[in-house]
Amino acid sequence: MNAIVFDNVSKHYGDVLAVDDLSLAIEPGKTVALLGPNGAGKSTSINLLLGLLAPTHGTVSIHGRNPAQAVRDGELGAMLQDGALLPELSVKELVELVRRLYPDPLGLDEVLQLADLTGLADRRAGRLSGGQAQRVRFALAVAGAPRILLLDEPTAAMDVESRLRFWAGMHDYAAGGRTVLFATHYLEEADEHSDRVIVIARGKVAADGTAAEIKAGAxxxxxxxxxxxxxxxxxxxxxxxxxxxxxxxxxxxxxxxxxxxxxxxxxxxxxxxxxxxxxxxxxxxxxxxxxxxx
Ligand SMILES: Nc1ncnc2c1ncn2[C@@H]1O[C@H](COP(=O)(O)OP(=O)(O)O)[C@@H](O)[C@H]1O
Ligand SMILES: [Mg+2]
The missing domain is CATH 3.30.70 (Alpha-Beta Plaits)
Known part of the structure; x- marks a missing residue:
């Protein structure tokens, strides 16, 4: 069974058609880049997967389930573009808070290690740099050991070092046979960090293949x-x-x-x-x- 399926999915915001009759299937265990310019429909697609938005037409499924059910079952972890952190809580407290929401979470130490936050465990969220805060968002996304990880432009606001640490953690997490879908507008990120690149433009799939195939076509x-x-x-x-x-x-x-x-x-x-x-x-x-x- 596929990890993620979009079946003729469209999403309108009033007059704006953000996702236009999108159909695609992602196999379990793959790391897939959703590559597209600003406004292509990447965030809308991710929010549809999370059940934060409902499609205007079509259906979205996760391991054969609807998004609400998948979220209830702890199947999905996500790092969103505008996820706020409670500033008064420490990194450790935030991770614990999320771990408790999932049936079978990763251990605290494992989460901190994956996101390279072991040295920052007691730091309050309000005192983190932009890149460190992004790594905490990554930690919160993996804390529940979800089988599917959704990352919306995860490296935005990260400096070079945070980026390297983040991608290393992402690959470690994916190596356990999990499915990762990350949105990016950087061709290089898609190239370096995914098994498959789905290019979307104006809410439609414009190209789909390995990074080498996409670049050859480009x-x-x-x-x-x-x-x-x-x-x-x-x-x-x-x-x-x-x-x-x-x-x-x-x-x-x-x-x-x-x-x-x-x-x-x-x-x-x-x-x-x-x-x-x-x-x-x-x-x-x-x-x-x-x-x-x-
Ligand atoms: N809440 C909203 N209301 C109206 N239009 C929106 C809203 N969110 C996104 N859009 C529009 O939908 C399109 C797709 O947006 P989005 O999914 O955020 O793209 P991306 O994440 O690829 O930059 C854009 O044209 C954007 O302006
Ligand atoms: Mg976006």
């Missing part, structure tokens, strides 16, 4: 370099190049084959090329490519 990579005032004619015919942008003395070549493009640039032209940089397709380009296709 038009590959970009080669960027300083070109100054030299003529740019012919750049668009270099091997692999699908599009060229030039501005402020910098040329950007979108390519499906970086090696071939660079070889063509150095061997096939007489341009004096400086400060060459490579980058993955950015999300903007990815969405254009993906939504053009679909």
């Amino acid at each position: 038009g590959g990579q970009a080669v960027r370099f300083v070109i100054g005032e030299q003529p740019t004619a012919g750049l668009d015919t270099l091997p692999g190049v699908s599009a060229v942008e030039v501005g402020a003395g910098v040329a950007t070549l979108h390519t499906s084959d970086v090696d071939a493009t660079l070889a063509g640039l150095y061997r096939g032209t007489t341009l004096d090329v400086r400060d060459v940089r490579l980058s993955g397709a950015d999300l903007e380009a990815a969405f254009l490519a993906i939504t053009r296709e679909s």
Whole structure:
């Protein structure tokens, strides 16, 4: 049985169609990224899973149950975008509070370790940094040992170190055969931390596959370099190049084959090329490519 199923789900807020006839199924044990720009419908989808919102049409199910039942059974843990922490309670007290709500929670020490909060157990929530508070939200999401973990843009407000610690904890938690669905608008996060990426745009699935498949569909990579005032004619015919942008003395070549493009640039032209940089397709380009296709 699937862990999560959306069956022709739509959600309207008045005139706004936030989720548009969405159908998808997620197998148990997978870590899945829900990747999309702001306003794509990620939070709405997660709130539908939690039963915080009801679909306008269609059904959402969790291990074959409706969201309310799944929440009652302690199947779901969640880290929401705007979850407040009671400022007067310590980290330990907050975790204990949540542990008591679940039938078969993780041990306190295990929760603190997963979220890398052992050294902060007695700190009051009101005195935590933004990144530490986010890690407490993660601790509260896993405290009940839910089989399904929902994380809505979990790394927002985290510094680099908190991010590293957070992802390590997430992978430890997922390794126990649990299902994780996390929303993000960073292609890199989806790439690095998931088994499967579901791209949503305007409430619909725009692409679905492994990160490598998504990136291949997103038009590959970009080669960027300083070109100054030299003529740019012919750049668009270099091997692999699908599009060229030039501005402020910098040329950007979108390519499906970086090696071939660079070889063509150095061997096939007489341009004096400086400060060459490579980058993955950015999300903007990815969405254009993906939504053009679909
Ligand atoms: N409570 C609300 N009332 C009206 N419109 C909303 C509400 N919440 C979200 N929306 C709209 O629904 C769409 C999807 O929002 P959301 O699910 O928050 O997207 P995401 O999490 O991907 O940024 C957006 O157009 C947003 O403006
Ligand atoms: Mg959101």
